Amino acid sequence: MTKDNLINEAIKIRDKAYVPYSKFPVGAALLTESGKIYTGCNIENAAYPVTCCAERVAIFKAIADGETKFSEMAVAADTKRPVPPCGSCRQVMSEFFQSDMTIHLTNLKLDIKTISMENLLPFSFQPEDMLEK
Ligand SMILES: O=c1ccn([C@H]2C[C@H](O)[C@@H](CO)O2)c(=O)[nH]1
Numbered sequence: 001m002t003k004d005n006l007i008n009e010a011i012k013i014r015d016k017a018y019v020p021y022s023k024f025p026v027g028a029a030l031l032t033e034s035g036k037i038y039t040g041c042n043i044e045n046a047a048y049p050v051t052c053c054a055e056r057v058a059i060f061k062a063i064a065d066g067e068t069k070f071s072e073m074a075v076a077a078d079t080k081r082p083v084p085p086c087g088s089c090r091q092v093m094s095e096f097f098q099s100d101m102t103i104h105l106t107n108l109k110l111d112i113k114t115i116s117m118e119n120l121l122p123f124s125f126q127p128e129d130m131l132e133k
């Protein structure tokens with residue numbers, strides 16, 4: 001699985017986005033350590049805050065399927081710069097991704113920003129923070 005394949009999957013799944021309100025489709029593709037790809041698109045709701053972003057849909061699909069080890073993610077949207085994930089998605093990513101995991105953020109012109117989990121959400125609240133005193 002190459003970076004380009006993963007990015008293509010993220011771009012392709014945008015076609016499935018349910019975005020009647022924003023008309024802003026986003027796609028995400030998550031690669032497991034075992035080589036499987038879980039894709040996600042954003043799914044909006046008439047009660048706007050109930051919307052779930054593409055990144056979280058992909059992660060939640062994988063978790064619900066029993067996957068826990070991930071190696072790479074790609075996120076794509078029609079933005080001027082590579083699409084920056086929202087704060088909620090960054091927090092969910094940090095729950096499941098190792099700090100050195102690679103995330104490829106892209107737009108449709110294929111301006112790609114590749115960033116580690118640690119750099120995407122530095123000093124993030126972790127499960128261990130509730131244990132260590
Ligand atoms: O990284 C992002 C940024 C935004 N959105 C969605 C949420 C909403 O449906 C629309 C506009 O914010 O884009 C995502 O899915 N991922």
Ligand SMILES: [Zn+2]
Nearest residue numbers: 053085086089
């Ligand atoms: Zn988000």
